Amino acid sequence: MRIGVLAVQGAFAEHIAMLQKLDAEPFEIRQKRDLEQPFDGLILPGGESTTMGKLLRELGLLEDLRMRIAQGLPVLGTCAGLILLAEKIANDAHTYFGTLPVTVQRNSYGRQLGSFSKTADIKGIGPFPLVFIRAPSIEAMGVGVEVLAEIDGKAAGVRYGNQIGVAFHPELTGNAAVHQLFLQRIEDSKI
Numbered sequence: 001m002r003i004g005v006l007a008v009q010g011a012f013a014e015h016i017a018m019l020q021k022l023d024a025e026p027f028e029i030r031q032k033r034d035l036e037q038p039f040d041g042l043i044l045p046g047g048e049s050t051t052m053g054k055l056l057r058e059l060g061l062l063e064d065l066r067m068r069i070a071q072g073l074p075v076l077g078t079c080a081g082l083i084l085l086a087e088k089i090a091n092d093a094h095t096y097f098g099t100l101p102v103t104v105q106r107n108s109y110g111r112q113l114g115s116f117s118k119t120a121d122i123k124g125i126g127p128f129p130l131v132f133i134r135a136p137s138i139e140a141m142g143v144g145v146e147v148l149a150e151i152d153g154k155a156a157g158v159r160y161g162n163q164i165g166v167a168f169h170p171e172l173t174g175n176a177a178v179h180q181l182f183l184q185r186i187e188d189s190k191i
């Protein structure tokens with residue numbers, strides 16, 4: 001299964017390592033040319049959403065990828081990747097793909113306390129260590145958005161059709177269950 005990992009900035013190498021462990025076929029998306037071969041899924045990593053958004057625009061990737069997501073390309077966005085997907089960003093004038101009907105608040109977890117990890121249940125997986133690094137919170141959700149994980153009574157992971165967005169960093173845990181779930185969903189949607 002060919003999975004494109006946005007590799008213009010941020011923690012893309014860790015996602016690639018996870019995918020390799022699961023025998024998927026990851027490749028880096030750095031420029032438009034990288035989108036020429038067909039692929040089955042997309043991962044938007046953690047990092048700095050403002051920088052990634054700016055580079056996506058400058059490299060001419062934003063519209064192309066937005067269209068693919070809107071047309072059903074399975075996508076997993078982690079942390080900054082969730083911000084890129086969000087329809088609204090409460091404390092930012094910009095939006096990027098805007099395909100996921102949620103409102104997020106940037107830098108909501110971990111500003112004063114630093115990064116932290118908390119184990120919580122993920123739907124379809126069970127207990128999983130959620131690692132937060134200056135993570136966004138999900139403040140509001142539109143109709144049809146399914147909550148996959150909660151922390152302190154707030155959604156920390158959601159799914160909407162072909163899109164999964166999580167505020168935490170599954171790629172930094174050594175636990176491949178979230179990536180496995182993503183690959184499984186792609187597999188299932190092919191049937």
Ligand SMILES: NC(=O)CC[C@H](N)C(=O)O
Pocket residue numbers: 045046047048049050078079080081083106107133134135136
């Ligand atoms: N670890 C992360 O991806 C942090 C996200 C970052 N604070 C942002 O707003 O873009």
